[in-house]
Amino acid sequence: MKIAHIAPPWITIPPKNYGGSEIVIYNLVEEQVALGHDVTLFAPGDAKTSAKQVSFYPKALVEEGIPWVAHLKAFYHLYKSLGYVRDFDIVHTHLSSSADMYIFPLTAHLDTPHVTTLHSRFPFDRARNWVGEADKYYMEWAPSVPIVAISERAMEEVPYDLDFVGVVHHGIPMQKFRPVKVKRGDFFVWLGRFMPEKGPHLAIKYIGPVNMRQKISLLSRARGFLNPILWEEPFGMVMIEAMALGCPVISFPRGAAPEIVVHRKTGFLVHDVNEMVKFFPRIDGIDRNVTREHVEKNFSARAMAEKYIKVYKKVIKKKKEAAVRRYEIKTDKPLITPPPVPDFVKKAVSVQVPHRTTQAAMVKVEVEPKP
Secondary structure, three states: OEEEEEOOOOOOOOOOOOOHHHHHHHHHHHHHHHOOOEEEEEOOOOOOOOOEEEOOOOOOOOOOOOOOOOOHHHHHHHHHHHOOOOOOOEEEEEEOOHHHHHHHHHHOOOOOOEEEEEOOOOOOOEEOOEEOOHHHHHHHOHHHOEEEEOOHHHHHOOOOOOEEEEEOOOOEOOOOOOOOOOOOOOOEEOOOOOOHHHOHHHOOOOOOOOOHHHHHHHHHHOOEEEEOOOOOOOOOHHHHHHHHOOOOEEEOOOOOHHHHOOEOOOEEEOOOHHHHHHOHHHHHHOOHHHHHHHHHHHOEHHHHHHHHHHHHHHHHHHHHHHHHHHHHHHHOOOOOOOOOOOOOOOEEEEEEEOOOOOOOEEEEEEEOOOO
């Protein structure tokens, strides 16, 4: 299948540090290439990918120091990318930040089959603590665009009537997340973006940021991963990263956590900190091999890529069926439809008038239209 991915232009792919949507896009593109698909990634020039690449400027916008509220280059990236996608089987875009809302008007009438993954939550018209109302104006086009949600919970939370064509959970490359063969320590761990809604203040003693090698070592050695989230998180990559390394998760049942953690099998779902502590002694009863197998089956990059291919085929089929319907409606009409006659044109009407013969003769007289 010939696939075009149009990535948001803000953060480098793969991300150097934080970049939740970008690491998902990277994992998906790499796995689709590994599966033999013809993939092109539209992204700034500093992206690293096994796919073909098309770039319109050399660096991701954040790397250039461009603030998130400055959308001009982001719009240029999307507009230029969509000008190159005519010969693809499917175009896959990614809605992650407010600048990505331009996807809706730009793709609503796209001839090439297209799907958008909703990576973040509405509203998108926001900046720090300010929230606007522009989202509702984009609903003029949004219902025409096929959407993929990253969890059932994320789909339920959308306040608009969008065209959801499926739910595809994120996936990670299992070959990268292999448990380090070390003795388990007597500690629990928290990892994530250091924000109040992630609940770090409920879970941890702070040791600072860690790179990939340190993260794998830390999760491989921990008794369990603590996830006391205080918001409806659309997914939660770090939970599947922990479980892939055989590290069970104890999480509050918010957002997508109940879709990710199998209670009493790969971890525990609890309602507050006190209940979380009560489950500490039971964490060693979780089978760590089963925990990793659960991720392999449901949240691997391979599983994610295969699910997206099914979504692509569904969208392509719907697009073809819609084209057939439009053709049938069009051909069902008369080939030539006479234009309406304006009122100011004199009209010819048939009347009967006396004649010398016994039959009435038909003649035409001109009648001025009534005012």
